Amino acid sequence: MSDSARKKQRTTTRNSEAPENLRQLAGVIPKPSTPFRRASSAGLTPGSRRTPTVTIRTPGTAARTPRGGPGGRPAAARRTALTTPHAIRALRERSARTPGHVRRRSGRIQRETPRDALRQLSRVLKPNPRQIRVSPEPTPRNAALDLPDVEDGPDLVAPRLSMPLGDMYDDDDSFHEAPPRQSLLPDIPDDADTGTMHSLEFGRRALSEDPRRMFTSRVSERFADLNELGVDGDEFEIDGTFINRRATVDVEQLFDDAVDDALDDTTTEIRALTGRRDGHASDINLGVFGESDEPDEPTFRFVIPPRIQPQPQEQAPPDEEESAEEQHEDETMNRDVEMDDQPELEASDEDAPGGLELEGWESDHEEGGDADLQAYRGEVSAVDRSLLQQIPEPQTGPKKRAGRRRKEIQENKFGHLYPSFPEATVKRLATSFAKSQGTKAKISKDTLAALMQATDWYFQQVGEDLAAYSQHGGRRIIEERDVVTLMKRYV
Amino acid sequence: MAPTSLYPRNTVKKIVKAHADDRPLSKNVDILIFLNYELFLMELVKEASIASKQSGERGITARSVRKVRENCLRKFKG
Numbered sequence: 431m432s433d434s435a436r437k438k439q440r441t442t443t444r445n446s447e448a449p450e451n452l453r454q455l456a457g458v459i460p461k462p463s464t465p466f467r468r469a470s471s472a473g474l475t476p477g478s479r480r481t482p483t484v485t486i487r488t489p490g491t492a493a494r495t496p497r498g499g500p501g502g503r504p505a506a507a508r509r510t511a512l513t514t515p516h517a518i519r520a521l522r523e524r525s526a527r528t529p530g531h532v533r534r535r536s537g538r539i540q541r542e543t544p545r546d547a548l549r550q551l552s553r554v555l556k557p558n559p560r561q562i563r564v565s566p567e568p569t570p571r572n573a574a575l576d577l578p579d580v581e582d583g584p585d586l587v588a589p590r591l592s593m594p595l596g597d598m599y600d601d602d603d604s605f606h607e608a609p610p611r612q613s614l615l616p617d618i619p620d621d622a623d624t625g626t627m628h629s630l631e632f633g634r635r636a637l638s639e640d641p642r643r644m645f646t647s648r649v650s651e652r653f654a655d656l657n658e659l660g661v662d663g664d665e666f667e668i669d670g671t672f673i674n675r676r677a678t679v680d681v682e683q684l685f686d687d688a689v690d691d692a693l694d695d696t697t698t699e700i701r702a703l704t705g706r707r708d709g710h711a712s713d714i715n716l717g718v719f720g721e722s723d724e725p726d727e728p729t730f731r732f733v734i735p736p737r738i739q740p741q742p743q744e745q746a747p748p749d750e751e752e753s754a755e756e757q758h759e760d761e762t763m764n765r766d767v768e769m770d771d772q773p774e775l776e777a778s779d780e781d782a783p784g785g786l787e788l789e790g791w792e793s794d795h796e797e798g799g800d801a802d803l804q805a806y807r808g809e810v811s812a813v814d815r816s817l818l819q820q821i822p823e824p825q826t827g828p829k830k831r832a833g834r835r836r837k838e839i840q841e842n843k844f845g846h847l848y849p850s851f852p853e854a855t856v857k858r859l860a861t862s863f864a865k866s867q868g869t870k871a872k873i874s875k876d877t878l879a880a881l882m883q884a885t886d887w888y889f890q891q892v893g894e895d896l897a898a899y900s901q902h903g904g905r906r907i908i909e910e911r912d913v914v915t916l917m918k919r920y921v
Numbered sequence: 922m923a924p925t926s927l928y929p930r931n932t933v934k935k936i937v938k939a940h941a942d943d944r945p946l947s948k949n950v951d952i953l954i955f956l957n958y959e960l961f962l963m964e965l966v967k968e969a970s971i972a973s974k975q976s977g978e979r980g981i982t983a984r985s986v987r988k989v990r991e992n993c994l995r996k997f998k999g
Contacts, residue, residue, distance in 0.1 A: 842939050842940055844939065844942050844943065846938070846939035846940075846942075846943055847939065848935045848936045848938070848939035848940070849932050849935055849936065850936075851929070851932060851933075851936060852929055852932065855928050855929060856962070859959060859962050860962060860966050860981075863962060863963045863966040863967070864966050864970065864980070864981055866963075867966060867967055867970045869970040869973075869974075869980055869981060870979055870980030870981070871980075872980055873980075873981060874980075874982070874983065876982070876983035877969075877981050877982055877983045877986055879983065880983040880986035880987050880990070881962070881965065881986055883990075884962075884965055884986065884990040884993070884994065885958070885962070887990070887994055888958060888961050888994060888997065889933075889936045889937060889940060889954075889958070890940045891994055891997070891998060891999075892937060892940070892954055892957065892958070892997070892999075893936070893937045893938070893939065893940025893941040894940055894941065895998065895999030896937065896941050896944075896950075896954075896999070897940070897941035897942050897944050898999065899999065900941075900944055906944055906945070907944065907945050907946070907947050908937075908941060908944050908945070908946045908947060908950055909947045909950065910947060910948075910949060910950055910953055912950070913950055913953040913954055913957065914953070915999070916957070916997075916999040917953070917957055917960075919998070919999050920960075920996060920997065921995070921996045
């Protein structure tokens with residue numbers, strides 16, 4: 431720097447005066463090392479035109495290396511120091527180029543939003559945040575109130591009771607449909623004379639009757655009923671097993687139980703009355719209540735499975751049915767004509783009940799997984815439904831279950847075998863639909879099982895409807911117009 | 922998943938045929954049925970999501986599906 435300055439001085443100044451100037455410059459130059467001061471003092475330095483070069487030089491250097499030092503100081507120095515229009519223009523350009531400038535402006539605009547003004551105004555008007563103290567008081571109230579409100583506003587106790595019941599049956603309505611039992615109850619006192627036979631019949635009848643009524647129509651219509659049937663079926667099974675046991679053990683107890691049942695409509699009461707029944711009922715009906723009874727159940731199942739195991743799913747269903755029917759008849763010697771009628775009905779139009787039972791049972795399998803019920807519990811439900819038709823089938827149920835998960839073949843009321851709808855497709859569709867719904871697209875195993883059951887019911891419903899349409903049209907083949915007609919029925 | 926077909930056409934045919942008392946299906950009926958099934962499933966998922974939201978649950982739960990499926994099936998009943 432100093433050398434270049436000297437050279438310039440030499441070129442400008444005369445040779446004789448050079449030494450003096452050099453000396454002066456030597457004295458002056460050390461000072462210019464600090465740029466700002468130099469600017470003002472530089473003017474005082476020798477009056478030659480070149481003196482301003484020193485001042486200019488410092489800003490020029492700064493301009494050359496704008497980025498080097500901390501931006502704030504040099505900028506301030508320049509603003510004060512810069513006098514030449516070129517430097518000023520350069521400064522402007524630089525400031526315009528820097529994005530920071532724009533950012534500041536945008537920030538300024540954002541700061542200046544009316545909201546800030548209002549906020550400042552509010553701060554000025556009410557500097558004290560006392561209001562915050564007020565808010566905490568209501569919050570505890572809200573928290574306390576919210577819980578009851580969300581769950582059940584009016585009654586705490588009643589809703590809780592209903593909730594477990596709903597879980598048990600999957601449908602509250604179905605549970606309340608107990609009246610069939612009531613109708614049976616009056617019969618019991620009449621038959622009470624015969625004692626144990628009636629008591630056994632009572633339980634079986636109630637269960638069997640309800641499903642038949644239900645089955646006359648579609649399975650889909652009686653979802654709740656199916657669940658109930660499952661419960662009832664458990665009782666049936668239990669009764670069947672019990673019948674053997676009871677006959678050997680105590681007839682009087684059975685009679686007493688029957689009386690108690692007549693008195694009490696609710697299954698829970700029945701459970702309380704009979705310990706064995708309780709265990710089964712709890713397993714089938716309740717996810718909550720069942721646990722206590724569970725220990726008893728496993729024993730029953732363990733007894734049953736060995737029989738079942740020899741029979742694979744794939745075995746001819748008709749054989750199983752026949753054997754089941756035979757067994758059923760033998761066991762149901764005491765049962766009413768209705769029980770005997772079942773096989774006949776199956777053969778006739780009302781075969782539906784049998785087929786429905788089968789389907790229901792299948793659906794139950796999936797549901798069992800959904801309902802958090804343990805695998806054996808699901809088995810029980812399946813057994814129950816199967817019991818309506820046959821006793822042996824329930825035994826086969828558990829094995830079938832395992833088989834189904836891979837690739838299940840199901841049998842419907844007509845005795846036709848059909849594959850189950852693949853879960854992967856259902857899951858894929860449901861996931862995409864859930865995404866389109868905007869809800870959480872994740873579908874749990876339980877949910878998928880519920881969807882699968884709905885799918886089974888749907889296809890059963892559609893198949894029956896289409897068959898009815900085609901039959902009505904005097905055709906044997908299901909045509910597209912049948913489907914279109916079905917779709918037009920959409921409510 | 923990639924190689925899997927859009928939907929198991931033969932399976933749908935077999936299922937419907939079995940439920941329809943072994944009545945044969947004409948050419949494209951299974952496609953219509955599957956489309957109808959998709960509508961049904963969409964309805965089911967929609968209703969289930971609504972039900973789950975009403976009960977304060979997240980996403981779709983098995984419980985909400987069970988609650989809703991009966992009404993959904995009724996809607997698609999012939």
